[in-house]
Amino acid sequence: MKTYFTEQQIASPILQEAASEIEKCRHYGFCTATCPTYVLLGDELDSPRGRVDLIGKMLEAGGVPDPSTVKHLDRCLSCMACTTTCPTSIDYGKLIDIGREYIEENYRRPLAERALRTLIAKVLPNPALFRLSMLAASVARPFSGVLGSKLAGMIAMTKALKPQKSDFAHLERVDSSGAAGYRVALLEGCVQKVIGVQINDATIRILSRHGCEIYKPRSVGCCGSLPLHMGRGDEARALARRAVDAWHSAIVDEGVQAIIINASGCGTTIKDYGHLLKGDPDYASKAQIVADHALDISEWLVRIGIEPVAPLGLRVAYHDPCSLQHAQRVTSQPRQLLTRVGCDVVNVPERHMCCGSAGTYNMLQPEIAGRLGKRKAENISRTKPEVIATGNIGCMNQIQQYSDVPIVHFVELLDWATGGKKPVALCATALNRG
Amino acid sequence: MATSSQTAVQQDDLAEFMVAARALVGAEWVDTSASKVDRFGENLMPEGNVPVSGVIYPNSTEQVQGLVALANRFKVPLYPVSTGQNIGLGSRAPVLPGQVVVELGRRMNRILEINEEMAYAVVEPGVSYQDLYDELESRGHPLMLDTTSGPPQGGPLGNTLDKGAGYTPYFDHFYMSCGMEVVLGNGDVLRTGDGALEGSKSWNISKYGLGPYLDGLFLQSNYGIVTRMGIWLMPKPPVTQSFFFSFPDDDDIGEIMELARFTKLRGVIPTLLKVTNDIYAFGTETRFPLDRADIRKTIPDAVRKEMQTEHGIGSWVVSGAVYAPTQEAADAQIDVIRALFTKSGKATYIPQEIADENPMFRIHSDSFIGKPTRDEFPLYEWRPGGGATWILPVTPIHGETAKDHQRLSRNILERFGFDYICEHVVGARMSRALHVLVWNREDPEENARADACYKAFIDEYAAAGYPVSRPPTAYQPYAMNRLGHSFLQTCNNIKDALDPNGILSPGRYGIGLHR
Ligand SMILES: Cc1cc2nc3c(=O)[nH]c(=O)nc-3n(C[C@H](O)[C@H](O)[C@H](O)COP(=O)(O)OP(=O)(O)OC[C@H]3O[C@@H](n4cnc5c(N)ncnc54)[C@H](O)[C@@H]3O)c2cc1C
Ligand code: SF4
Numbered sequence: 001m002k003t004y005f006t007e008q009q010i011a012s013p014i015l016q017e018a019a020s021e022i023e024k025c026r027h028y029g030f031c032t033a034t035c036p037t038y039v040l041l042g043d044e045l046d047s048p049r050g051r052v053d054l055i056g057k058m059l060e061a062g063g064v065p066d067p068s069t070v071k072h073l074d075r076c077l078s079c080m081a082c083t084t085t086c087p088t089s090i091d092y093g094k095l096i097d098i099g100r101e102y103i104e105e106n107y108r109r110p111l112a113e114r115a116l117r118t119l120i121a122k123v124l125p126n127p128a129l130f131r132l133s134m135l136a137a138s139v140a141r142p143f144s145g146v147l148g149s150k151l152a153g154m155i156a157m158t159k160a161l162k163p164q165k166s167d168f169a170h171l172e173r174v175d176s177s178g179a180a181g182y183r184v185a186l187l188e189g190c191v192q193k194v195i196g197v198q199i200n201d202a203t204i205r206i207l208s209r210h211g212c213e214i215y216k217p218r219s220v221g222c223c224g225s226l227p228l229h230m231g232r233g234d235e236a237r238a239l240a241r242r243a244v245d246a247w248h249s250a251i252v253d254e255g256v257q258a259i260i261i262n263a264s265g266c267g268t269t270i271k272d273y274g275h276l277l278k279g280d281p282d283y284a285s286k287a288q289i290v291a292d293h294a295l296d297i298s299e300w301l302v303r304i305g306i307e308p309v310a311p312l313g314l315r316v317a318y319h320d321p322c323s324l325q326h327a328q329r330v331t332s333q334p335r336q337l338l339t340r341v342g343c344d345v346v347n348v349p350e351r352h353m354c355c356g357s358a359g360t361y362n363m364l365q366p367e368i369a370g371r372l373g374k375r376k377a378e379n380i381s382r383t384k385p386e387v388i389a390t391g392n393i394g395c396m397n398q399i400q401q402y403s404d405v406p407i408v409h410f411v412e413l414l415d416w417a418t419g420g421k422k423p424v425a426l427c428a429t430a431l432n433r434g
Numbered sequence: 435m436a437t438s439s440q441t442a443v444q445q446d447d448l449a450e451f452m453v454a455a456r457a458l459v460g461a462e463w464v465d466t467s468a469s470k471v472d473r474f475g476e477n478l479m480p481e482g483n484v485p486v487s488g489v490i491y492p493n494s495t496e497q498v499q500g501l502v503a504l505a506n507r508f509k510v511p512l513y514p515v516s517t518g519q520n521i522g523l524g525s526r527a528p529v530l531p532g533q534v535v536v537e538l539g540r541r542m543n544r545i546l547e548i549n550e551e552m553a554y555a556v557v558e559p560g561v562s563y564q565d566l567y568d569e570l571e572s573r574g575h576p577l578m579l580d581t582t583s584g585p586p587q588g589g590p591l592g593n594t595l596d597k598g599a600g601y602t603p604y605f606d607h608f609y610m611s612c613g614m615e616v617v618l619g620n621g622d623v624l625r626t627g628d629g630a631l632e633g634s635k636s637w638n639i640s641k642y643g644l645g646p647y648l649d650g651l652f653l654q655s656n657y658g659i660v661t662r663m664g665i666w667l668m669p670k671p672p673v674t675q676s677f678f679f680s681f682p683d684d685d686d687i688g689e690i691m692e693l694a695r696f697t698k699l700r701g702v703i704p705t706l707l708k709v710t711n712d713i714y715a716f717g718t719e720t721r722f723p724l725d726r727a728d729i730r731k732t733i734p735d736a737v738r739k740e741m742q743t744e745h746g747i748g749s750w751v752v753s754g755a756v757y758a759p760t761q762e763a764a765d766a767q768i769d770v771i772r773a774l775f776t777k778s779g780k781a782t783y784i785p786q787e788i789a790d791e792n793p794m795f796r797i798h799s800d801s802f803i804g805k806p807t808r809d810e811f812p813l814y815e816w817r818p819g820g821g822a823t824w825i826l827p828v829t830p831i832h833g834e835t836a837k838d839h840q841r842l843s844r845n846i847l848e849r850f851g852f853d854y855i856c857e858h859v860v861g862a863r864m865s866r867a868l869h870v871l872v873w874n875r876e877d878p879e880e881n882a883r884a885d886a887c888y889k890a891f892i893d894e895y896a897a898a899g900y901p902v903s904r905p906p907t908a909y910q911p912y913a914m915n916r917l918g919h920s921f922l923q924t925c926n927n928i929k930d931a932l933d934p935n936g937i938l939s940p941g942r943y944g945i946g947l948h949r
Contacts, residue, residue, distance in 0.1 A: 002876065026478075026814075026815075026819075026820030026875075027476055027478075027820060028478065028521055028811075028814065028820065028822075029473070029476065029521055029525055029526075030519075030521060030585060030808075030811060033517070033519060033562075033585065033587035034587060042465075042491070042540060043469075044467075044469040044470055044472075044473045045469055049473075050469065050473075084808070085808060085811075086811075087808075087811035087812040087813075087814055087815050088815055089815075346571075346572070347568075347571055347572075349565075349568035349569065349571070349572055350564075350565075350568060351568075379568075382569075382572045383572045
């Protein structure tokens with residue numbers, strides 16, 4: 001697609017990058033059929049190519065973005081289904097991030113929305129604040145009726161969430177209990193550290209059992225993913241720099257072989273650190289080194305191999321998180337591992353479709369997210385599973401709201417099958433190993 | 435851009451039609467917004483997009499019938515599409531401007547029945563290949579789909595109506611369809627075959643019924659809007675084993691076709707054979723080498739040979755599959771095929787285990803198990819610029835003729851500066867020779883060359899005695915005009931009988947332009 005940036009505009013590296021991506025769009029139209037918002041809403045402006053055009057026009061025009069443009073770009077899930085469908089090499093992810101950052105810098109949202117977004121951007125990446133806010137939410141729950149619909153929705157969402165205690169959270173290093181002699185770093189995450197500690201604990205147990213010494217540098221907090229997808233690029237880059245500092249020295253000084261990520265949304269951002277910090281001469285090369293070491297837990301476990309002690313024999317519906325299947329193209333590894341531990345892994349119909357979680361999307365766009373969540377749960381139920389497994393805490397919380405089937409991170413099942421604990425979500429069920 | 439006084443719509447009539455349509459289907463299911471009509475008018479053709487007047491999403495056969503009645507009343511032409519993924523053959527845009535697209539797929543997308551015992555499904559227009567595949571998968575794959583290598587979100591109903599085909603023994607989608615419900619241009623609802631009998635229990639299992647066989651009338655035509663269709667499905671074989679052979683030279687197509695006829699006529703190979711040329715194979719993962727060749731010309735043979743070496747193939751890759759109850763039985767069948775194909779010493783055998791590590795080959799393995807794939811889309815990116823279409827002349831499974839056809843195609847493409855990108859999909863007697871034409875649609879000069887090239891294919895193959903069988907919307911009237919007056923006149927006579935006001939897809943496959 002032709003762009004019409006002025007020479008002055010094109011001098012800006014960001015606009016140049018945007019222009020070169022936009023020009024790759026050929027208007028084939030393959031992307032619309034797999035875009036969740038187009039499938040639900042049928043509006044051309046809620047399709048990938050519609051958004052590519054909108055971003056182009058917004059950036060070319062400069063100034064204050066049109067509210068309608070903001071609406072359609074806000075509705076994008078950043079699920080990247082369009083990128084796996086489109087045969088061009090357009091990097092839609094970069095484009096939408098550029099668009100979001102432009103909106104954040106040039107558009108004044110209504111007060112309530114601004115407040116909500118600031119709240120999310122400040123609270124979620126900060127585990128202490130997040131814990132506090134969950135407490136506040138439980139107090140506020142009875143008053144949901146008098147709160148705005150989005151806030152009430154968020155409060156309702158926290159109902160299913162329970163902060164848990166970790167066996168390992170206080171440690172910066174966990175020794176290996178196996179002989180292989182691997183060294184890895186683990187991202188504990190921000191949200192996951194509060195509401196998904198069982199995932200981190202299962203990850204640490206299985207890694208340690210399979211010969212990995214695990215580093216968890218305390219200075220690493222949020223990877224930057226949450227603010228990045230809200231258009232808060234500076235905040236994201238600041239968080240990324242902290243993580244890069246810690247991990248780069250772990251790689252260089254401690255001989256860490258991989259940065260392991262078990263929240264796939266974060267994995268996508270970390271694998272792209274090279275690009276995120278490419279404009280920062282002090283960090284560009286370090287960030288690329290970190291990105292090159294980043295691996296989803298499933299990629300690492302396939303690489304080192306795992307040993308089940310008792311086959312699980314469960315019928316497991318595997319839900320592909322968008323960040324794994326579309327952004328990182330990691331689809332076979334979780335299935336391979338689950339099969340290895342004796343699960344009967346079934347694919348979910350419409351597996352390319354997002355569940356509606358999408359980072360902070362289910363808080364900011366509850367109506368669309370709810371429709372997608374229900375649709376996903378219905379599709380899952382068609383496969384009649386005993387357990388749902390996935391690779392991202394966001395998907396777990398989202399799907400849990402719409403499905404009665406217990407849901408776990410796949411690493412919890414892998415840990416259980418290789419000698420670890422029964423997943424918390426299955427404790428109340430009669431399902432058993434072997 | 436095509437224009438025609440026959441389809442000129444009175445703006446007042448159109449406005450009144452839209453008001454009535456909104457009342458019929460609900461205002462939110464009629465869209466005349468600028469963004470919608472612009473997008474639905476897009477195709478990838480040299481002549482440019484074809485503007486439409488609006489898009490309507492009906493929910494049922496009754497609503498379709500209602501829309502057809504309104505279209506007749508206000509003389510507004512309708513253009514029905516199912517899943518609308520005909521990308522490269524016209525997308526969702528009609529032949530002539532001003533038509534109102536009826537997109538059936540958005541709301542009429544139910545799988546109405548899957549009968550595992552009798553091995554068939556009944557679908558509405560919006561059911562996609564992926565939908566059907568997912569449904570069969572969630573049932574543990576008792577039955578296998580035959581799919582195209584095109585968009586997984588395209589569907590069996592629209593594909594069948596365009597004479598589409600796949601690769602397994604159920605490749606002939608029309609032959610494997612059974613029983614249609616059609617809203618005719620005059621507003622009547624027709625149930626074909628046994629479906630004509632009130633309370634029929636054999637609509638989707640008995641193909642030819644009583645009386646004239648009408649189903650074929652609705653293929654590559656514009657006589658009705660099909661609202662449901664039965665499709666037969668094959669029981670999933672316990673073992674499917676694909677095989678691959680690479681042949682080094684362009685002229686090996688002669689030997690390949692002779693082997694293909696011998697094996698296909700005798701039923702040695704149950705699937706169709708895919709005979710894929712070098713660029714068609716590696717074009718799914720690489721692009722025109724701008725650093726080594728002039729983009730305004732056909733890629734030189736020397737560069738093509740270099741690229742063959744880089745991708746580990748020769749001029750042609752032959753693939754197919756066998757189905758068997760056990761792996762041993764499959765291996766035994768493969769041994770027979772291997773012995774035949776490698777006898778002359780030219781072919782290199784590539785087993786499935788090796789081939790499947792490479793997406794370029796995996797496309798083929800997927801098609802033999804009926805698994806939808808997007809891996810062929812990148813062929814459209816072989817050359818930059820977004821112009822893409824298919825040219826499908828018929829080629830007999832006869833060595834010398836296939837060599838002549840290759841020479842003819844290469845000659846035309848070279849004259850216009852494009853590349854020979856061809857896959858023969860080979861049955862016992864004839865092949866669909868899928869040629870992909872890609873060009874820079876943003877360059878008027880290249881557009882003109884692409885246009886002339888397409889027409890040259892139609893003309894020169896016709897002169898040699900072979901029609902181009904499934905042209906995109908832009909070339910349908912041109913291609914149909916090569917078939918001789920009597921054929922087109924008969925088509926138009928049928929049009930007058932079933933759609934007297936000519937309100938359904940006027941111009942599709944050249945039919946309905948006579949008034
Ligand atoms: C890379 C690639 C590979 C491909 N490979 C193949 C292949 O192997 N085999 C193959 O057959 N095709 C192939 N195609 C073409 C394409 O995928 C199919 O033709 C596709 O199925 C058509 O799109 P659809 O199913 O969405 O049909 P639609 O676009 O919905 O329908 C096609 C046309 O049929 C008519 N029509 C549709 N529905 C109705 C209705 N209900 N009533 C009346 N008329 C109707 C309309 O004129 C419409 O434009 C390929 C395409 C690509 C891009
Ligand atoms: S990222 Fe997802 S929601 Fe956004 S345009 Fe692409 S497919 Fe649609």
